[in-house]
Amino acid sequence: GQQLNQSPQSMFIQEGEDVSMNCTSSSIFNTWLWYKQEPGEGPVLLIALYKAGELTSNGRLTAQFGITRKDSFLNISASIPSDVGIYFCAGRSGGSNYKLTFGKGTLLTVNP
Amino acid sequence: NAGVTQTPKFQVLKTGQSMTLQCAQDMNHEYMSWYRQDPGMGLRLIHYSVGAGITDQGEVPNGYNVSRSTTEDFPLRLLSAAPSQTSVYFCASSSDRHEQFFGPGTRLTVL
Numbered sequence: 714g715q716q717l718n719q720s721p722q723s724m725f726i727q728e729g730e731d732v733s734m735n736c737t738s739s740s741i742f743n744t745w746l747w748y749k750q751e752p753g754e755g756p757v758l759l760i761a762l763y764k765a766g767e768l769t770s771n772g773r774l775t776a777q778f779g780i781t782r783k784d785s786f787l788n789i790s791a792s793i794p795s796d797v798g799i800y801f802c803a804g805r806s807g808g809s810n811y812k813l814t815f816g817k818g819t820l821l822t823v824n825p
Numbered sequence: 826n827a828g829v830t831q832t833p834k835f836q837v838l839k840t841g842q843s844m845t846l847q848c849a850q851d852m853n854h855e856y857m858s859w860y861r862q863d864p865g866m867g868l869r870l871i872h873y874s875v876g877a878g879i880t881d882q883g884e885v886p887n888g889y890n891v892s893r894s895t896t897e898d899f900p901l902r903l904l905s906a907a908p909s910q911t912s913v914y915f916c917a918s919s920s921d922r923h924e925q926f927f928g929p930g931t932r933l934t935v936l
Binding site for chain 2: 744746748753754755756757758761763801803805811812813815816817818
């Protein structure tokens with residue numbers, strides 16, 4: 714089956730630093746989604762990507778759909794304490810298939 | 826719009842008991858799904874539905890049943906709870922653009 718490798722598994726950074734994380738797949742995806750999950754809550758959709766090479770921003774967050782369609786990247790600029798949480802990538806293979814494959818998440822800790 | 830709602834938020838069961846986790850969405854989404862989230866395992870798909878009357882198995886369906894009698898509701902039934910089913914359960918619904926929206930989760934403990 715499809716597998717998603719998300720890295721890094723965890724990050725501990727200082728407030729104000731930029732953050733990068735990525736997901737790579739063993740197969741091609743037609744949609745990439747990035748979610749954030751805070752403790753005790755459900756995942757919240759941050760950014761959705763639909764085309765290879767697409768670069769989309771949501772405030773201080775920027776995500777890219779890799780040209781090979783097998784990877785995606787999420788960057789957070791000038792991190793703040795409320796960025797703390799687990800960030801998940803998810804991919805969809807395409808067509809009428811609604812099912813998503815999820816990465817195992819990147820735990821982000823921001824030190825004020 | 827309330828989005829995706831789940832009840833209860835917390836539940837403790839004894840081994841062998843049955844229960845139903847409720848999920849509802851008010852976005853008129855055809856696709857709905859159930860996941861369980863365990864430490865180190867990420868989100869794993871239990872069952873999903875592409876519309877009323879249609880359900881299918883996901884990655885980890887054993888011990889769970891679902892039905893979809895309406896577009897809005899997608900309950901998950903545990904037939905005979907086991908300690909291995911202790912987990913956090915999330916329901917999600919998907920827009921036509923395949924963006925999945927999650928509920929707040931049900932935290933289940935089976936003793």
